[in-house]
Structure formats: structure tokens, C-alpha cells
Amino acid sequence: MAKKKVILTFPPALIEEPITYNLIKNFNCQINILKATVRPKVEGRLVIELNGSREAVAGGLDYLKKIGVQVEPLAQEVRHSKERCSHCTACIPHCPTNALSVDREEMKVSFNRERCIICEACLPVCAYKAMEIRF
Ligand code: SF4
Ligand code: SF4
Secondary structure: OEEEEEEEEEOHHHOOOOHHHHHHHHHOOEEEEEEEEEEOOOEEEEEEEEEEOHHHHHHHHHHHHHOOOEEEEOOOEEEEOOOOOOOOOOOHHHOOOOOEEEEOOOOEEEEOHHHOOOOOOOOOOOOOOOEEEEO
8 A cells, every 4th residue: 555645736727627536536546635725717736645556646646747737745744943933923823734823821832743734834934944844
């Protein structure tokens, strides 16, 4: 069995395509959608986990590339540097899973790695470079 987390970026022409359906039906992949963002007429972005036999996952990824989907591997890990974090809370509204949360009484930001889907939304908003990505 193979498992791959990838970021798919697709152009407007492919936004209506049943891409995940095709991956399941034609390539025997199991799909777990971790995040989906669509900007109509601009682009679509999906973060997915592909599961299946090695051949199924390879075939699915090959299909995506052939139809013009940009496929990037998802980073392995996001880390929160307690030393650099100023607890400014700028990252909190950008985190879709509450992996970053704030204790309002103490005004302290904490990071729950288990909840992080490695969407990278927190990285550009942290002026202190306290959120780091590891590949
Ligand atoms: S934006 Fe950066 S410095 Fe501010 S709370 Fe989040 S991780 Fe800490
Ligand atoms: S990468 Fe950052 S914004 Fe995305 S889920 Fe993880 S902590 Fe939250």
C-alpha cells in the first residue's frame, strides 16, 4: 500500500472536472480531502491524501499531471518555535484546523501538531518566522 499527501493546483478550465471521482473510479485510489479552496475563474487548490496500491497511486498522480494539474508534495512537518513566537496571535485566524490556538487568559499561543494539516497558511503571516516547514 502507498500513501501520499499532495497539493493539487488546477487552472479554471479544470475546476468543474470530476477529478477526485476519476481518481477513485478509474485508478482505484482512496482520497481523503484535507483542504479545498476554489477561487472561481482563477484556480482551485486541493490538499489530499492518496491511498492505494503503489500502481494505483502512481497511476493517479500520472493522470493528474497529464491533464494539467500541478502536483506538489506536501511538506512533512510544520514546527512552531516557542523561542521565536511573540504570541501576537496573527496566525490564529488563518489556521483552518485550530492547530494553532490561543489561551485568552494568558494570551499564549500554542501549537497542536496532531491537528496540523500542513496547509502552510500560517507561514507567510508570521512576522517572527516562528512557524517553520520541514521537508
Ligand atoms: S504569528 Fe508567529 S509570532 Fe505570532 S502567534 Fe503566530 S506563531 Fe507566534
Ligand atoms: S500549517 Fe499552520 S495554518 Fe495550516 S494547519 Fe498547520 S498550523 Fe494551522
